Amino acid sequence: MAYIGPSIETGFRQRFVYTATAGQTSFSGNDSVGISLTYTDSEYLDVYQNGVLLVPGSDYAATTGTTVVLVTGASLNDKVEMIAYQAFGVADTVSRADGGAFGGAVSVAGDITSSGTFLATGDTAAGDDAAMGFTSAEGLILTGQGSTNDVTIKNDADTAVIQIPTGGTAVSVAGILTAGAGSIGMGPAFAASAASGQSAPSNNTFTKVVFGTETFDTDGKFATNRFTPTVIGYYQINGGVSYANANYTAQGAIIAIYKNGGSILAQATTVGGFEARHGLHVSGLVYLDADDYVELFIYGPNQALDAGTETFFNGAMVRKA
Amino acid sequence: MTLYEKIIKIYSALEGKDLYSVGIILQNDSDGKGDYIREWNHASLAKPTQSELDAVKE
Numbered sequence: 001m002a003y004i005g006p007s008i009e010t011g012f013r014q015r016f017v018y019t020a021t022a023g024q025t026s027f028s029g030n031d032s033v034g035i036s037l038t039y040t041d042s043e044y045l046d047v048y049q050n051g052v053l054l055v056p057g058s059d060y061a062a063t064t065g066t067t068v069v070l071v072t073g074a075s076l077n078d079k080v081e082m083i084a085y086q087a088f089g090v091a092d093t094v095s096r097a098d099g100g101a102f103g104g105a106v107s108v109a110g111d112i113t114s115s116g117t118f119l120a121t122g123d124t125a126a127g128d129d130a131a132m133g134f135t136s137a138e139g140l141i142l143t144g145q146g147s148t149n150d151v152t153i154k155n156d157a158d159t160a161v162i163q164i165p166t167g168g169t170a171v172s173v174a175g176i177l178t179a180g181a182g183s184i185g186m187g188p189a190f191a192a193s194a195a196s197g198q199s200a201p202s203n204n205t206f207t208k209v210v211f212g213t214e215t216f217d218t219d220g221k222f223a224t225n226r227f228t229p230t231v232i233g234y235y236q237i238n239g240g241v242s243y244a245n246a247n248y249t250a251q252g253a254i255i256a257i258y259k260n261g262g263s264i265l266a267q268a269t270t271v272g273g274f275e276a277r278h279g280l281h282v283s284g285l286v287y288l289d290a291d292d293y294v295e296l297f298i299y300g301p302n303q304a305l306d307a308g309t310e311t312f313f314n315g316a317m318v319r320k321a
Numbered sequence: 322m323t324l325y326e327k328i329i330k331i332y333s334a335l336e337g338k339d340l341y342s343v344g345i346i347l348q349n350d351s352d353g354k355g356d357y358i359r360e361w362n363h364a365s366l367a368k369p370t371q372s373e374l375d376a377v378k379e
Binding site for chain 1 (some may be wrong): 324325326339340341342343346347348349350351355356359
């Protein structure tokens with residue numbers, strides 16, 4: 001069988017001998033015959049003190065490749081001897097101690113355990129049984145193919161949590177899908193009503209309705225009588241105003257939802273003419289982008305508005321853009 | 322006196338009219354700054370100047 005170790009010039013075994021000074025713990029550099037201490041793998045290093053083999057870790061540390069440090073300082077003239085072995089010398093190998101890169105595919109019969117991060121750099125392909133990959137555009141890619149599912153993600157109890165059926169694009173989620181703000185069903189929503197003391201709008205003047213009471217405001221997007229959701233999408237917006245009970249001359253009135261300062265949805269009717277409360281209501285779908293806002297305006301007689309639940313403004317995202 | 326009332330004093334022909342229907346939009350943003358003329362698109366009546374509005378007395 002051919003010799004597969006390091007070349008003869010390199011040597012298979014190296015010996016270093018030092019004569020200690022009193023209390024010396026660290027040994028490095030040239031030994032007693034001028035050979036500089038070096039070892040490639042601490043697992044293949046034997047250290048003797050006056051002929052007694054020392055225990056790695058307990059008696060000494062050898063981690064740098066050029067230094068051996070005793071736990072207990074040596075006595076004057078102690079002989080400290082190191083025998084370093086070349087663990088392997090074949091050129092086309094990956095170092096156990098230093099790691100490296102394999103040029104081709106690697107198959108492992110058992111599990112692979114890493115204390116670091118597994119970094120995939122190649123794309124997966126159709127037909128991969130189970131592959132994890134990466135492209136700069138797609139990021140992390142998981143590809144698989146099975147008879148029922150192509151991809152299954154399980155929890156610690158080995159129960160399927162997320163499944164992508166074979167050849168399909170639908171995703172099955174076993175539990176409750178919790179999503180962030182802006183996701184369907186998780187968009188901003190608010191509801192407000194007028195507080196007491198609502199002042200009467202000027203006659204024939206579009207007047208922004210003041211809402212002093214917030215029933216809810218899921219994301220803190222309603223402020224100063226204005227709803228600015230900041231999440232792009234389609235919103236159902238509703239507004240209602242009631243004039244307080246009174247008898248005054250019948251007059252046209254308009255309730256309007258303003259978007260960014262201009263009317264976008266409005267409803268007109270006649271109020272007054274007999275003693276009663278007269279209500280107006282407007283609602284509809286409004287597209288709002290990241291900085292759009294909506295407000296509620298009333299136009300009509302100079303009559304007091306009902307405070308409380310009869311004057312309201314509310315809305316919620318119903319579809320993400 | 323409200324802005325609406327001042328306008329009616331200047332243009333009595335507008336009394337009883339629905340201003341919005343004749344192209345006039347008065348607005349109040351409930352920000353403490355009061356009523357203002359947002360749009361004036363009346364077919365024949367000119368938008369009153371601020372000095373005309375200020376001159377209107379009770």
